[in-house]
Amino acid sequence: xxxxxxxxxxxxxxxxxxxxxxxxxxxxxxxxxxxxxxxxxxxxxxxxxxxxxxxxxxxxxxxxxxxxxxxxxxxxxxxxxxx
Numbered sequence: 001x002x003x004x005x006x007x008x009x010x011x012x013x014x015x016x017x018x019x020x021x022x023x024x025x026x027x028x029x030x031x032x033x034x035x036x037x038x039x040x041x042x043x044x045x046x047x048x049x050x051x052x053x054x055x056x057x058x059x060x061x062x063x064x065x066x067x068x069x070x071x072x073x074x075x076x077x078x079x080x081x082x083x
Contacts (some may be wrong), residue, residue: 004078008043008055008071016044017076024073036060037074 005020019041022032036059037043046063047056054065066074 005075008066008074008076009068011045011055011076011078013045013047016042016079018042018079019074020077021075022073023075024070028070028073032070032074035064037064042079043076 008017011017019037019039021039022029022037024032041059043057043059045055046058048054053068055068055071057064057066
């Protein structure tokens with residue numbers, strides 16, 4: 001496993017990354033995948049609430065917000081061209 005792959009919760013605003021894997025199972029895993037967060041998807045963190053939860057993402061031409069407890073199950077690898 002690459003050391004660059006970590007939970008989505010740790011990404012800073014403005015960073016672009018690619019989804020590598022989803023570790024949620026059951027209903028939560030299905031819901032995350034239904035929102036378009038599947039391996040290979042490029043995302044950008046576009047904002048965070050003042051207390052860092054939720055996080056706003058841009059992917060596939062739309063904006064999505066996730067709670068940190070959902071973002072913990074999504075593992076991403078930052079893209080070289082982002083901050």
